[in-house]
Amino acid sequence: MRVISRKEFLKAGAALPLALQSLDLRAAAKTKPATPPKRIIFICSCLGFHKPYFFPKKRGDLKTSGYLKDMKTLDKMTVFNNLYHPGMDTSNHDSEKSFLTGSPSPESPTFVNGMSLDQVLARKMGGDTRFPFLNFSIYDRGWGISWNDRGSPIPPMHDEEKIFEKLFEEEDLQAKRRQLKNDQNILDCLQRDMAQLRKKGSPSGKLDSYKAAIRELEAQLAHEKFWLNTEKPKVEKSLSEDPEFAFSTKIRNLFELAKLAFRTDSTRVITLSMDWIDGAITVPGATGGWHTLSHHGGKADKIDSLSKIEIDTLKHFNRFLFEMDRIQEGDGTLLDHTTVVMGSNFGDASSHTCNNLPMIVAGGGYRHQAQTVLEKPTPLCNLYLELLHKHNLDAGSFGSSVADMGLLKG
Numbered sequence: 118m119r120v121i122s123r124k125e126f127l128k129a130g131a132a133l134p135l136a137l138q139s140l141d142l143r144a145a146a147k148t149k150p151a152t153p154p155k156r157i158i159f160i161c162s163c164l165g166f167h168k169p170y171f172f173p174k175k176r177g178d179l180k181t182s183g184y185l186k187d188m189k190t191l192d193k194m195t196v197f198n199n200l201y202h203p204g205m206d207t208s209n210h211d212s213e214k215s216f217l218t219g220s221p222s223p224e225s226p227t228f229v230n231g232m233s234l235d236q237v238l239a240r241k242m243g244g245d246t247r248f249p250f251l252n253f254s255i256y257d258r259g260w261g262i263s264w265n266d267r268g269s270p271i272p273p274m275h276d277e278e279k280i281f282e283k284l285f286e287e288e289d290l291q292a293k294r295r296q297l298k299n300d301q302n303i304l305d306c307l308q309r310d311m312a313q314l315r316k317k318g319s320p321s322g323k324l325d326s327y328k329a330a331i332r333e334l335e336a337q338l339a340h341e342k343f344w345l346n347t348e349k350p351k352v353e354k355s356l357s358e359d360p361e362f363a364f365s366t367k368i369r370n371l372f373e374l375a376k377l378a379f380r381t382d383s384t385r386v387i388t389l390s391m392d393w394i395d396g397a398i399t400v401p402g403a404t405g406g407w408h409t410l411s412h413h414g415g416k417a418d419k420i421d422s423l424s425k426i427e428i429d430t431l432k433h434f435n436r437f438l439f440e441m442d443r444i445q446e447g448d449g450t451l452l453d454h455t456t457v458v459m460g461s462n463f464g465d466a467s468s469h470t471c472n473n474l475p476m477i478v479a480g481g482g483y484r485h486q487a488q489t490v491l492e493k494p495t496p497l498c499n500l501y502l503e504l505l506h507k508h509n510l511d512a513g514s515f516g517s518s519v520a521d522m523g524l525l526k527g
Contacts, residue, residue: 149382153447155242155508156379156455157481158387159235160434161216161262164411165463166427166475167420172198177488183424184431189439190479191487193452197476197524199491200500201464203517205471212462212471214270217262217388219498219516230268231516234501235388241510242385247344250386251378253280253371255364261390267329273390277356277370284374284383285349294345300338307331350381364398365429372437379455380444391430400429411466434459438479449482456481456504460497476500481507484526500524 170183179196180186188194204221205212211223217233235250243249252273254261260270274280311327355373359366371389378384393407403425410426413419441452460476463469474497479485498516505512506521 150245153449153454154245154382154385155481156385157235157238157242157504157508158375158379158389158455158457159217159262160389160391160457160459161213162391162427162430162459162461163210163213163463164393164407165461165466167424168465168473168475170424170427171475172196173488176490177486179487184428188431188435190435190442190452193438193442193485194477194479194487195483195485195525196488197478197491197500198473198488199494200474200476200497201472201494202462202474202497205462208471209469213262213390213392214260214264216460216462217501218264219496219501219518221517230264230270232266232268233262233264233388234504234515235263235386236265236271237505237510237512237515238508239386241508246382246384247347247349248284248378248384249340250388251280251375251384252388253375254390254392255367255371256392256394258392258394261388261392263388267326273388277367277374280371280374281354281356284378284381285352285354287349300334304331304334304338307334350383352377352381362399362401365400365433368430369433369436372433376437376441376451379441379451398426400426413467415467441480452480453482454480456483456507458504478525481525482527486526489524495522
């Protein structure tokens with residue numbers, strides 16, 4: 118295990134979530150909870166979905182949706198119409214950054230993001246698990262949909278093998294102890310450095326930033342020490358390999374890892390960014406650039422290829438929900454105790470518009486309505502505020518929220 122320097126250690130603090138500062142490391146975390154815990158996952162398809170195929174043709178009947186008609190858990194899903202994030206009129210692909218924050222104008226050179234919804238929830242829900250949250254993406258862009266309280270992106274994990282290893286394979290305890298000791302020594306040095314900066318009268322902004330990074334690193338170190346001698350859960354490795362359909366297989370594996378992480382109570386908060394890069398991908402029945410095809414301009418052949426990519430991603434989403442619903446837990450299923458939020462930052466990727474975002478909430482034990490059509494454009498953050506309340510966070514607002522509208526029944 119590589120020993121990192123003081124400079125690297127401090128720099129790493131910029132990407133840590135504030136959630137770690139607030140974790141309550143209870144001994145009960147190492148025992149199985151008496152009742153099934155609440156869990157939540159956010160999934161963003163960053164190029165959206167072709168609206169005519171996504172939304173039901175007949176209001177309230179998901180069987181009339183070209184994309185959703187074959188979902189096996191339709192009775193545990195609600196599709197929402199007319200949700201949006203205000204202030205995204207010229208945001209283009211930068212709107213991805215605000216999917217879980219609702220912060221306006223992410224395309225601005227002076228943009229500072231807010232704390233993402235998953236991180237707010239991780240503060241409340243992350244203290245009882247080895248991983249306060251997990252953050253996945255398809256590609257290695259250095260950022261996904263999770264952002265800390267200072268508006269810095271939290272780099273997601275994208276390598277399925279490494280994620281599985283992190284979750285379920287035992288570490289070299291001696292090497293880990295040496296690393297933790299090295300980290301503690303660096304923290305001690307940083308604390309002395311900060312004392313010197315304070316004596317020299319350094320600007321308060323610099324001191325505050327330095328102090329925040331140290332505080333978060335301290336919390337991370339305490340969390341790692343807490344779990345050091347606890348064995349990881351044993352699971353059968355169930356990742357797929359298919360070089361011909363690498364993109365499709367990647368999505369399948371990330372959903373599989375999310376399911377395993379929830380099933381073993383390794384975490385209770387997950388994000389998955391189904392992001393894109395330029396270049397062709399191959400799914401059953403189509404090859405092409407996902408981004409290029411999203412700019413279809415109404416051409417039938419491009420829409421046909423695009424739909425095959427979107428159907429393929431939803432195929433894995435369908436499988437994820439179905440398998441979660443087959444795992445019995447307490448008086449229900451794993452899906453019943455997990456709120457699944459699937460959507461996009463784009464309402465229409467072809468024209469780069471961010472209105473009428475395609476949004477699904479599944480599971481969570483709610484009395485689902487199949488489809489909820491709002492009378493007028495409504496901030497998505499209203500739904501986010503309600504999710505905070507459903508997970509026992511007494512928040513007065515979130516992002517651009519106006520009110521908790523009671524959209525989720527039960």
